[in-house]
Amino acid sequence: MTGKPIPEANADTRPFWDACNRGELLVQHCRACGHRQFYPRGLCQRCRSEDLAWQTAEPRGRVYSFTIVHRAPTPAFRADVPYAIALVDLADGVRMMMNIVNCDPERVAIGMPVNIVFEQRDGQAVPQAEPA
Amino acid sequence: MRARVVISGVGDTPVGALEDSSCMSLHAQAARDALADAGLGFDDVDGVLCAYSLVEPHPMLSSVFCEYVGIEPGFNAVVQAGGASAAIMLAQAAALVAAGQCRHVLIVLGDNRLTGMTRDKAVAALAQFGHAQFEQPYGISIPAAYALVAQRYMHDYGVTPEQLAAIAVTHRAHAARHPNAHMREPITVADVMASRVIASPLRLLDCCPISDGAAAIVVSTPGIDTDKPTVALLGSGQGHTHEHIVAAPSLTDFGCKQASRLAFEQAGVTAADIDVAEIYDSFTITLLVELESIGFFERGEAGAAAAAGELTHGGRLPCNTHGGLLSYGHSGAAGGMFHIVEAVRQLRGEAGDRQVDGAELAFAHGDGGVLSAHCSLILGRL
DSSP states (O other): OOOSOOOOOOTTTHHHHHHHHTTOOEEEEETTTOOEESSOOSSOTTTOOOOEEEEEOOSEEEEEEEEEEOSOSSGGGGGGOSEEEEEEEETTSOEEEEEBOSSOGGGOOTTOEEEEEEEEETTEEEEEEEEO | OOOSSEEEEEEEOOOBOOTTOOHHHHHHHHHHHHHHHTTOOGGGOOEEEEOOOSSSOOTTHHHHHHHHHTOOOSEEEEOOBTBTHHHHHHHHHHHHHHTTSOSEEEEEEEEETTTSSOHHHHHHHHGGGSOTTTTGGGTOOHHHHHHHHHHHHHHHHOOOHHHHHHHHHHHHHHHTTOTTOSOOSOOOHHHHHHSOEEETTEEGGGBOOOOEEEEEEEEEOSOOOOSSOOEEEEEEEEEEOOSSGGGOSOSSOOTHHHHHHHHHHHHTOOGGGOSEEEEOOSBHHHHHHHHHHHTSSOTTTHHHHHHTTTTSTTSSSOBOTTOIIIIIOOOTTHHHHHHHHHHHHHHHTOOGGGOOTTOOEEEEEEEETTTTEEEEEEEEEO
8 A cells, every 4th residue: 555546447447557557558549530549438539530549659759758756645655755757758749747756756758668568556556757 | 097897995814823814704804804995894795706725615606605794795706726716706706896786895814824823734734736646646736746847947047946945935024015915024045945844946935935824805897986096807717728737738838828818818907018917826836827927027037027127116026015925915805806906906006015006007907726716807996
């Protein structure tokens, strides 16, 4: 028990979170207009089509921006400070938020290549990024 | 110029640690003062707009307020758009008055999140702005979300931490001129740089404090008999691009661009015509991004301008003359209303030691979420 928030899947996101538990990262792809989107939704954010397919994303990307957090928002994160939060642009063209794990926070930089790994959190695997 | 809608009254409580306050008592106090300022009473109010409270959260806060003060208005609703709430409420009230649906709309916002809840609880409650599945699991906070913007913006436009610090220093100097401000002790760039890191690159003094306080405005149909200069809403506009920072289409361009463009168009003025600006400044980076996105300064220039004194009296754009959220204080939804109250006082010539000479046209702007929801207002003295 880490005490950190555990994502609660809903109808939009259940396939994504189930895939995380298999070690796989899924991104929604719109069959109508070709748009890829994250986070998962019930319709395409660009053309509003509901004809969406799940595609396995390449588990790598680059840091678009980051911050090193020294003031935890809740007690669950207090033991981790300082920790890195990054916006990671996946090679497949979508942006996700992750922690940069297995890395000295001092080393995190914009443009840094990362690989996606999965952190086990009470029965739910959560995608994280580590230096490539 | 003949206005269809005027701002007939403004009111605010002290700001800071108000030990004997409750969320609703602060609402009532600000409302009473704004109505008195307009020469009106509670029974003249036929429209009410409230926002939200972290200390006393309720799905019907405006009904709670009306019950608390004992009024039964013909229109009553809540607007929740974070720090953009106050500006959006003013635009909405103006629409109600212009449409003839109301004669006097009371807008009131406030909270006592400094003394009414622990700092830890306030920080945790604010983290709820993050996406429950795709942001909160990573320990996101409001400062961390803005820090993501800051890091990228500094990378792209060469903004330095010292330039951000200059914004904080300017705001503190302004607050020292306001008797009600929460943080009035002067600070230097070195003080900001020496303050502890909250979420890099943002340090403690890059962040606004948590304050108790409330503010209210009365929006009326013209014709009230008053000896005060008349202040009118000349234009407003909004821009909404996202809620969660993970879904923001850009980390350098935000809805303030559209919001300000629409407001300037409606008022028939440009940024160069503005005498005084009161712009949402939850963090130093918030103001810098807005100043450059709106077009008051070129990209990468607002930081240097702040350091050169361009954001204070006698500078190119006197900005946040009350001290802003950074130093005047941040009382939840009321934070964005303090900017508007200050704009009205500047236009009336009632700003005392912090008066901008000859202020006739003011720009006020609210930002909710993580630069997510924006509303710009152009206010003018008639």
